[in-house]
Amino acid sequence: MESSRSRAIRSLAALAAATGLGAGLGAGAMWLWRNQAEVVTRRPINEWTFTHMDALMPTQEVPRSGAPRPLPRAARPLPVVYEYGGRRRTMGELHDATNTTGFVVVHRGxxxxxxxxxxxxxxxxxxxxxxxxxxxxxxxVGMALAEGDIGSLADRVADHRPDLAGTAYAEATVEDLLRMSSGAGDEYLEDYPDPSATINDFERAVTGGGSLLAVLKGVPATVPPGTRFNYSTLDTQVLGWVLEAAVGMPIAEYAADRLWDRIGAEDDAYYFLTRERPRTALAGGSFNATVRDLAKVGLLMARDGVHDGERLLPEGWAERARGAGEPHLEVGKLGPTGLPHYGYSDLWWTLGGERRAFTGLGIHGQFLWVDPDADVVIVKTSAWPTADDHDRDAETVAALRAVVAYLEDGR
Known part of the structure; x- marks a missing residue:
């Protein structure tokens, strides 16, 4: 039976050859293996890889709901005009400028x-x-708290994962991890352009067969937990392992049973897994789903954790995502690992102001925008040529705010 590594190399080689970026098999295949992260994120290859991760990595399925419930639909054009860079732009221009691949808007359900x-x-x-x-x-995590599997936000990492005792993460609480405030690592932890950055060690362990646990154990403590924002995918990996230990099952199984089934997801989703056994999902970065089903997750948050009259999240959990109320997490106060137009709370990026909207973000331009006051959810998937792009991000924020204003005006 073909190994996941062999299948990945074959897929990468075929794709790179088809797009003129590969050197054939043999030595070229080994070059692809060593440089796969760079290859799969290049344009135009990334439009394929970002929709075919299951061809490259081992996966664990999150099956669609046993009773799928499509969102009601009343599709119409969206002739929104927004201001950015000193001129008025259309949504078509947004999609062209920011390499949109999928875009869905949900208003009042x-x-x-x-x-x-x-x-x-x-x-x-x-x-x-x-x-x-x-x-x-x-x-x-909110669901696990609601059901008592996680005792409280004050639970420490070492309470659930004794193997992380003695590491920089041991004394961090669930709340610290939700707020990217574990105190582990410095501001260069997630510097993608730096080959020696910890995030690149982490990525190489995921794709090349190394140990994520070894990478995490090598991260030093730099400040006390709960005192400084430091964006870190490693924090969420630890939180995912805490969740799995608390609920007694892999995160993909828990997501299927507690979330995907209950919100009536229409399509299977999946997590890609590390190549090293025992394989593990990335709680901070390996979920793959349709934009329609992701919009249902946003709708759950817009409705304060209630779906079809059933409370799935603790009361006030969605409100926490609108702002943490901590000075170092406020908009514009995140420091060098944040963006000036965002704050942070509970693994969501906050927008502040009177609206207090919030959004999930992923590199290369993934957005799950939630405005509870307007009852609007917007999903935007993208294939940016770089992991981060402050201009594309700021333009997207301007456009999505304009979409919300347009819908509120009832036009």
Whole structure:
């Protein structure tokens, strides 16, 4: 039986050859293996890889609901104009400028607009969500708290994962991890352009067969937990392991049983897994789902954790995502690992102001925008040529705010 490594190399080689970026098999295949992260995120290859991660990595399925419930639909055009860079722009210009692959707008529980500019995209396409996965993990942690599997936000990492005792994460609480405030690592922890950054060690362990636990154990403590925001996928990996230990099952099984089934998801989702055995999902970055089903997650948050009259999240859990009330987590106060137009709370990026909207974010332009006051949820998947792009992010924020204003005006 073909190994996941062999299958991945074959898929990478075929894709790179088809797009003129590969050197053939043999030595070229080994080059692809060593440089796979760079190859799969290049344009235009990334439009394929971000919709076909299951061809490259081992996966664990999150089956669709046993009683799928499509969102009601009343599709119509969205002639929104927004201001950015000193001029007025259309939504078509947004999609072109920010490499949109999928875009869905839900207003008052009704799917009112849907478009798929991506080359391999469609209503049943499962998109790689990168760090938007973190916001899904936040929802799952809320469910585990509601059901008593996690005792409280004050539970320490070492309470659930004794193997992490003595590490920089041991004394961090569930709440610290939700707020990216574990105190572990420095501001260069997640510096993708730096080959020596810890996030790249983490990525190499995921794709090349190394040990995630060894990477985590090598991260030093730099400040006391709960005192500084430091964006870190490793924090959420630890939180995912805490969740799995608390509920006694892999995160994919828990997501299927507690979330996907209950919200009436229409399509199977999946987590990709590490190649090293025992394989593990990335609670901070390996969830793949359709935009329609992801919009249902946003709708759950917009409705304060209630779905079809059933409370799935603790009362006030969604409100926490609108702002933590901590000075170091407020908009513009996150420091060098944040963006100036965001704050942070419970694995969501906050927008502040009177509206107090919030969004899940993933590298290369993934958004799950939630505005509870307007009862609007917007999902945008993208294939940016770089992991981070402050201009594309700021333009997207301007456009999504304009969409909300347009819907509120009732036009």
């Amino acid at each position: 009704v799917l009112v607009h849907e478009t798929y500019p991506g080359r391999f995209a469609g209503p049943h396409t499962r998109f790689q969500l990168f760090s938007l996965t973190k916001s899904v993990t936040s929802v799952l």
